[in-house]
Amino acid sequence: MPEPVLSARGITVRFGGLLAVDSVVLDVHAGELLGIIGPNGAGKTTFFHTLSGVLAPTAGRVVVAGDDLTGRGPHAFAAHGVARTFQTPRVFKEMPALDNVRFGLEFAGRTRRHAHDAFDKAETILEFLGLADAAGVPAGSLTPARQRLLEIGMALGTRPRVLLLDEVAAGLTHAELDATAQLIRGVRDELGLAVVWIEHAVRVLMNYVERVVVLHQGAKIADGDPRAVAKDPAVVEAYLGAEVVV
Amino acid sequence: MTRRHALIALLVGGVALAALPWLLSDFLLALALSCVMYAGLAVSWSMFCGPTNYLSLATAAFFGLGAYVTAWAAGALPYGLAVLAGGLVAAGFAALVGAAVLHLRGAYFAVITFGLGELVRHAITYYEKAYEGTVGRIIAAAPESTTVYWMVLFVSLAAVATAMIVRTSRLGLALRGIGSDEERAQTLGVNARGAKVLAFALSAFFAGALGAAMAVRWTYIDPPTVFNPFIGFQTVLIAMVGGAQTLLGPIVSALVFSLLTEFLRLQFPYLFLVILGLLLIVLVLYLPGGIASLFVRRRWRRGNA
Numbered sequence: 001m002p003e004p005v006l007s008a009r010g011i012t013v014r015f016g017g018l019l020a021v022d023s024v025v026l027d028v029h030a031g032e033l034l035g036i037i038g039p040n041g042a043g044k045t046t047f048f049h050t051l052s053g054v055l056a057p058t059a060g061r062v063v064v065a066g067d068d069l070t071g072r073g074p075h076a077f078a079a080h081g082v083a084r085t086f087q088t089p090r091v092f093k094e095m096p097a098l099d100n101v102r103f104g105l106e107f108a109g110r111t112r113r114h115a116h117d118a119f120d121k122a123e124t125i126l127e128f129l130g131l132a133d134a135a136g137v138p139a140g141s142l143t144p145a146r147q148r149l150l151e152i153g154m155a156l157g158t159r160p161r162v163l164l165l166d167e168v169a170a171g172l173t174h175a176e177l178d179a180t181a182q183l184i185r186g187v188r189d190e191l192g193l194a195v196v197w198i199e200h201a202v203r204v205l206m207n208y209v210e211r212v213v214v215l216h217q218g219a220k221i222a223d224g225d226p227r228a229v230a231k232d233p234a235v236v237e238a239y240l241g242a243e244v245v246v
Numbered sequence: 247m248t249r250r251h252a253l254i255a256l257l258v259g260g261v262a263l264a265a266l267p268w269l270l271s272d273f274l275l276a277l278a279l280s281c282v283m284y285a286g287l288a289v290s291w292s293m294f295c296g297p298t299n300y301l302s303l304a305t306a307a308f309f310g311l312g313a314y315v316t317a318w319a320a321g322a323l324p325y326g327l328a329v330l331a332g333g334l335v336a337a338g339f340a341a342l343v344g345a346a347v348l349h350l351r352g353a354y355f356a357v358i359t360f361g362l363g364e365l366v367r368h369a370i371t372y373y374e375k376a377y378e379g380t381v382g383r384i385i386a387a388a389p390e391s392t393t394v395y396w397m398v399l400f401v402s403l404a405a406v407a408t409a410m411i412v413r414t415s416r417l418g419l420a421l422r423g424i425g426s427d428e429e430r431a432q433t434l435g436v437n438a439r440g441a442k443v444l445a446f447a448l449s450a451f452f453a454g455a456l457g458a459a460m461a462v463r464w465t466y467i468d469p470p471t472v473f474n475p476f477i478g479f480q481t482v483l484i485a486m487v488g489g490a491q492t493l494l495g496p497i498v499s500a501l502v503f504s505l506l507t508e509f510l511r512l513q514f515p516y517l518f519l520v521i522l523g524l525l526l527i528v529l530v531l532y533l534p535g536g537i538a539s540l541f542v543r544r545r546w547r548r549g550n551a
Contacts, residue, residue, distance in 0.1 A: 074433045078435035091430075095426065104434045108435025154430075
């Protein structure tokens, strides 16, 4: 098996007495489309923070494409090809949308090339996301849904190896959500990225990802094919229950 | 306006300003010197604080350090080299303290940078008293006042040129990203600490060089004169009123403010600080983006109409 692009080796995060993430082990391979689900407070976002260098884990190692980056800052993770979005869109509000995408290209993405060189231009990335008309508009004046898309564009600008998406579907209508999911799949197919997608809307995620990981109270309780995981008694009990039956 | 046009404008403006000593009386030349100095200080302050939204009150510290480098080097170094050394010492000091305090933000950063100025002032006062047995220093071999003017003009023009280059460089983009959302900028690959320390040191270089260039004008310097917090406040005021996000704002504002200060001081010697203070309050309340924001906003609307 080839080396994973992103490898979490026993990640633990403790906030005082609270165990937010509990020895999570996870390998993500190139081209994978992986979902992470879990009830509120399961530690999904905290886990993402450690994978992107925003937060250093209390214990465990984070290895990106063979390099141990544990304890390094977010810029080191970005430089190694880990890109992420945030739960509430964090775009550079005053900057035009185009500059928001250009930002990643100028920094983390500077020394890498995309598999597809069309994505080496900020304009192309905006077009791909359906934001071409917004290129000159300050990002802060876009609708929240479009800011969310723009955030994906900012992440793509860094020419990542692995894309971490934190609840990109939150607050979207059903049609928008379907389009977003198609888009994420498209990005993966087109660029051969690994995509790790956290979502609270479980059913969407189950429909689109090829592998799913379930976190519960900080620990990983399931990992595998979405259909198999959905039937896993531990998962049903911990979280899905009625939601899957209905 | 492209970078080339801007550099040509800078060159033409610089040549015109360099001719002033032949055109103006001594009094007016002193006024011009003050305008040029504050333009340089405000532009260098905005270089870092404009895009990052940091509020640094350390300008007086850098300025004073530069001035003391000149005083200490008097006789040993030619004027030009003393100015360069003043800038380098201030930049080195800024890099050192920047690495330690640039993770702070908002009021904390403002307070600590103000404290730094006081710290340096008292440290130098103590050193001079304890080891050199002196309170102030007389600078005997001072160059001509026109030479001082040209030197200050040169440093200020260099500050403007540097600010232009920084604005369009990757460093400038990184600083704008940091100002907008520092953590986001980091997750996109910006080494925020490195960028901030570099820009802070760069901005301190010009403040230090201006202090070193100005020191010779006073012939007698002591810590209260060169570490005068008024210099720092005035710089911040000028930059903020002009619009620290822009390049032209602080320059125009320095001109207006220096003339206004001089006018008020002559007309209302007792009231001028009161008037200046009221003016600041009104501007901060009703025009937080500076006067330049009026033009920027209007242009923006036009572009979208």
